[in-house]
Amino acid sequence: MNSIVILLAVTGLGLGALYFLVASGLSLIFGLMRVLNFAHGAFLVLGAYAGYQAGVHLAPSGATTISNGRFTLVLLAALAAGALVGALTEIVLIRPLYRREIDQVLVTVGLALAVGALVLGIAGADPIRFPAPAWTRNVTNIAGASIPNSRFLAIGVAVCVLVLIMVFLRYTRLGLIVRAGVENREMVTALGIDVRRAFTLVFALGGAAAGLGGALTGVFYGSVDPGLGSELLIFAFIVVIIGGLGSIVGSALAAVIVGLLQQFANYYAADGVGDLAVVLLLAVVLLARPAGLLGKAIP
Amino acid sequence: ACGGSSSGGTGGSSGGGSDGSPVKVGMIYSQTGVLAEYGAEYRAGFEAGLKYVTKGTGKVNGHKIDVTWKDDAGDPEKASSNFTTLVGDGYKIIAGSTDSGVASQLAPLAEQNKVLFISGPAAIDSITGANKYTFRSGRQTYQDVKTAAAMVGGDIKGKTVTVLAQDYAFGTANVAAVKAVLGAEGAKVNSVLAPLSAKDFTPYAAKVKQAKPDLLFVAWAGNTTQTMWQTLDQQGVFGMTKVVTGLGNVASYGAYGAAATKVDFLSYYFPGAPKNAVNTAMINNLKAAGKTPDLFSPDGFVAAQMIAQAVTKGDPGNTDSMVSALDGWSFQAPKGKETIRKGDHAMIQPEYVAHLVKNGSSYTPKLVKTVPASELAPPAGYGKS
Amino acid sequence: MSQGPLLELSDVHVRIAGSHILQGVSCAVPGRGITALLGRNGVGKTTTLRAIMGLNPSSGSITFAGQQIRGVATHRIVRRGVGYVPEDRDVFAGLTVGENLRLAVRDADPDYELVYQLFPELRERDKQLAGTLSGGQQQMVALARALLNRNRLLLIDEPTKGLSPRLVDEVADALERVADAVPMLLVEQNLPVVRKLATDVVVMASGRVVHTGSADSLQDPELTRRLLGVALAGGPA
Amino acid sequence: MTATPAELPARAVLQATGLTCTIGGAAIVSDVDLGVQDGELLGVIGPNGAGKTSLLNLLSGLLPATSGAVQLDGQNISGWSPHRRARAGLGRTFQTSSVFGELSVAENVSIAAQAFLGGNLRLWQPATRIRGRSERAGAALELVGLAGRAGIAAGSLSHGDKRKLELAILLAGEPKVMMLDEPMAGVSAEDVPELTELIGRVRRERGATVIMVEHHMDVILQLADRLAVMHHGSLLLCDTPQVVMADATVQEAYLGGAL
Amino acid sequence: MPDENVLDDVTETPGNHSTVAGFDRGRVLRALPQLVVVVVLAVLPWCDISTGGILPANLSSPGSLHLLGLCLVFAALALSYDLLFGFTGLLSFGHALFFAAGAYLAEIAMAQFGVSLWAAAVIAVIAGLLLAVLVGAVSLRVGGIAFAMVTLAFAQAGSIIVNQDPGGLTGGELGKSLTFDKVPDALLGVVNTRHVYWVALLLLVVVYLLVTFATRSAPGRIWQAIRENERRVEVLGLSPYPFKLLVFVVGSVLATACGVVYLLLVGSANPSIITPDFTLSLLVMVVLGGSGNRWGAVIGGFLYSYLDQRLPAFAASDAIQSLPTVLRVPLSQPLFILGTLFVLVILFLPGGIVGTLQRARAGGDSRSLLRAALTERQPGREEKQ
């Protein structure tokens, strides 16, 4: 096969993995709680900056790369920061609005505005170099195509996240509780279940996924900036919606489709067609299957 | 309290030359928003310039200069509001415009309301020659590109030049300029445009390689810069062609990453480039104010010089007289001698070629050569649609 | 346990969106048998049960086994052993029958046997989405969820609504059997069922309790006509 | 099993032939032939899950039929959308009350009246100027005894009152055939006779044809001209109440023992 | 109106029905506050009073009138959005498309076909109508979130096209300046700002009257029924689709008209008005004021755009800049203040500003305002799903 096709296919998969990583938390929260979390982009940014801060404190000053062990700590810091803001968001903002579904979505819009502006105010608009091991900046040669290693990292982590979320949903009661709780919160409490804790946990998980996604975006780009959240958010939305409500596998599938489509369209088609193609895909999929590729219609 | 509105303010009266009344100057610039950094550089430069032209008195030709700063956040709508407020208050001199969108919004408004408008760092070519009332204190895209051409030397004929840019005004203006400048010299110019939303630049790097250019001209701005350079490096573009790009502000030096030392830079300005008394004065004034000289310091400084000229040689109450005072004016600026070309107000000025030198974990620019102003003059009517 | 009633309400008020719905409800549920809560549409029967469950904010005092439960979170009230079957069934439409039941399980050894014996259909329909069940089948799910666990008190809101006459019989039998072990507060419009099951009655009218007494009082046709507007004297319907 | 030829209605307003609906391999309603005569009240009974509601859903078009046909007034309406059937005079209520919760009780009924009166897309016509809109709504509310609650939000009605509102909404639309799904469910014992009387009166006065699913046997025996018995998706029997009540299978499958 | 009775008086929201008696007097009385507001707004340009920093300058100054004009345009736009969102329950993420269509198409008509402003306005509105029919017909085939996302996709496509600058028509990310020579002189220039302000006021009044009329019309009632329960509407014999399409088209055409006035007021069509963020800000406006309520939308639109315009000035003020860092950094970000404010309104003022005021009025005293806010958050059976 042509090396350019390999290059585009593998990097397209990498891009899809990135989209999945930034979308998985959104998909989890949206799928289980039906809250389209507009603050997800803010979670991503906070995760990325937390990772950066951890890296700055861990790395010897002046160094632009860090060891694998420290890098793991960077990812964990991002994960933890995401989980924390997720849980806080649920407790402080979502919880008082349990019966006002639209308001839950709207409050995340306000949060997104406020947090985005706050990060901009504190960190400044300029991109900062994200700490990562040297190997993530190198390439691996596959049949003449130079694939950046960060793509392999993204693909690997994305697969892990996908599997973890699936296992989690299958083997714990949490998924059940939350799905039931969204339908009728009162009735779940009337079965003796503390549904609030379950909701908080879902937000924490979604936030953790976002935090991790933010950090990996930092590795993918090589840098992070406050605008990264809102830019990626729209792709995360598209991926979640195309994939279908409540289907994490659908999100993964959609992420791969969007990533590949964009990569190939950007290479082969005229300038700007790649973007239109993605938007068009969204419209066409929804008109044909309003619940998305793998989504279940809400009964 | 209802009655006829009065415009108020002294600028509105048609008083004569140096009657000592204060002159109100309105600055509409990006204090916040994506270009806030440039805005801050501009503002510091202007204040240094004001100190220079008033010799610390705050007065020019007996007029106290009253400066009002307004934030447009890079949004033409807010710029338009600010403009209306200032002009409604009797301001006859407006300057600032960090963002090209704001500049092109304000230029026609200046003409309509007959006020002097001195555009700031906005690079868009069409501000030159926009109308009689519109000036600029900085460079335009054409001059940047022409500098890059000067770097290549004369043997460009028949060579392939690829422009890698983002698909929006700043990028496409650069493509147009390269086609105009190098195309005219016989180069085959093609372009690779990436949408602003692109997340992975591998396809573009691949396209660049496919084009096999003898020279790659990169026109890039914004927060994806670092990613883009890393991708070009990873795909081995530096090994196959000469790469030229514009040097950004100090904070951006790190963004080139491994590519930093492999690229030839055209530079609009960096503090070490020019050697003259005005530049030294600007740097000293900036340092005295606790600021650092940077990419767009001269734009602010020159704006102050231009305003001083306008109120000295012209009548601050009469826009036309200020326009005549500036039209065709030559003066010593921080970058050396600059001339406001008569008629279209192109700012004829030198630019620089530089390399980045790594020391420790940071980079410093080193001057390679100065491209004289005369070589960079845009053709008359360039950039008008 | 204490000698007094299992559940006791005194001067309970509920206001929702400006209207005063319960205006000082006081009554008691003894620790055995079935207490029927009667009254016509809109008098506040459902609201009373919801107030007990902590699903409506209320004022006054509600004690369960001697302890104040007013103001306690709903799930904690349930964990103290109060089972609830809501009026609108409130099955989780998007979950299967099996998931609905599994969600309700609190005890280590849920009594699936009783449930499947009562409603064998639920076993067959384990994988069906509860939202697609017929009205009566949903009612079975709602009842089953409360019967799976060992409760100390059951609050049941119109359990026979929408059930076929045959099933009404069966449910009534089942409740009777369950009531041997667990006392109940039962809201029911089907008076023959009430007559068959109730050991005590509480009658409400416009947000207040207007009569309490043993089920025998339902034998008095004059009283029932005055309280409920219908004579109960006739034979089985 | 339908009525014998001798008893076949002179004019079937609504006629279902071979009506079948299969979901996921299971027949929810299978091969139902049913004719409803003009002005008659047909009671539909059967165990829970027998397919009564599904039958109404098929007739009103909310559930697509797998096979079979439905005729209204001799016209084949199979495949028509729910709203088209409703416009043709096929009205219904729902087993679980389905009202416009945030709108007032009066507005709920007025909208139904307006839908019936037509001209609904006339942007230039103020709703209140539609002749007869409020009279009709007022009359319907009066009829079910909710006139006193006209101003409150329909969502805050008690359960029983919602059932009455459902009925008023239906009445305001003056359907040719009214399909009622368990109108008595949750209605307090005191109100049952009243509501029963109401349905009987509407039927007499408006000459409406009624299909009524109901588990209250005393109500159905009082009102129904004929009874259709559903069981496992099929029509077990359709005959006079006397015949149906005497049937052993019905006793066994549906009525049960004691109460 | 003889056939008015209590039944009809109880309209949009239960509970706010007026007393039965004296209907005509009631009607006049109810219209009175609205009339007063319009008259007050109309005479503002003659009121040369100081605003103490609430507005950029004196009330009658061009700067203040320009800002108020923008607020009026956004109030009208929010109202047109509320027709879809608040009254019919259609969550569209594509409303910006139609607003932008008004601004861009009017400008393109003037620039390309050389028609006058009025003709351009008519052309834009007709084109907006066709576009709305097309977009509505396709997107309304799906409901809920899918509808929101399909409309978003259309708006994104519009945004991409505008940024691509096809044939130089849209000016890409710089936008297009108003073709001033097609605009009557009375509407040009800072000195005539008051005239443009009146145009904006007229727009709001017209949009308000049309929306009022539409929501009271025959289909208007059906829209509300659709918001509550679409399936039920179907069983009443009405297909929801044409009703939804009708309201979509009406709302969109009104937005297009708002776009034309925006062009006139700001002097340019720029791509910031076709971003998803822009539609999101419409949602914020409507919810801030109180959705499903005409005054709510108007007040929300007005307030949001006021804050959007004035917060940068507030952020730059000395009062803020002299604060300690912990306070200064967040407070100098206008969006931080807006976002926080919005969150607070949702949490503590359910039903938005107007909804809260209404409840407080119903309750009577100020304590009930708090209680109203609190009771809304307590469990009530009607709100469970």
Ligand SMILES: Nc1ncnc2c1ncn2[C@@H]1O[C@H](COP(=O)(O)OP(=O)(O)OP(=O)(O)O)[C@@H](O)[C@H]1O
């Ligand atoms: N969320 C609410 N908002 C406003 N009013 C309410 C609300 N919930 C109940 N009500 C009112 O409270 C009163 C009592 O209602 P409740 O449901 O407790 O009656 P009920 O006795 O259970 O009646 P039914 O037999 O019809 O079920 C009714 O008038 C009802 O309209």
Ligand SMILES: Nc1ncnc2c1ncn2[C@@H]1O[C@H](COP(=O)(O)OP(=O)(O)OP(=O)(O)O)[C@@H](O)[C@H]1O
């Ligand atoms: N989507 C579906 N998937 C599977 N089974 C379904 C579906 N919809 C309905 N059913 C089944 O079809 C049968 C008929 O249901 P229907 O609601 O018509 O019963 P019904 O006679 O009205 O009962 P009830 O008296 O309890 O209301 C039920 O067993 C129900 O579970």
Ligand SMILES: CC(C)C[C@H](N)C(=O)O
């Ligand atoms: C990247 C910057 C040099 C851009 C420039 N200020 C412009 O607005 O065009």
Ligand SMILES: [Mg+2]
């Ligand atoms: Mg009840």
Ligand SMILES: [Mg+2]
């Ligand atoms: Mg049924």
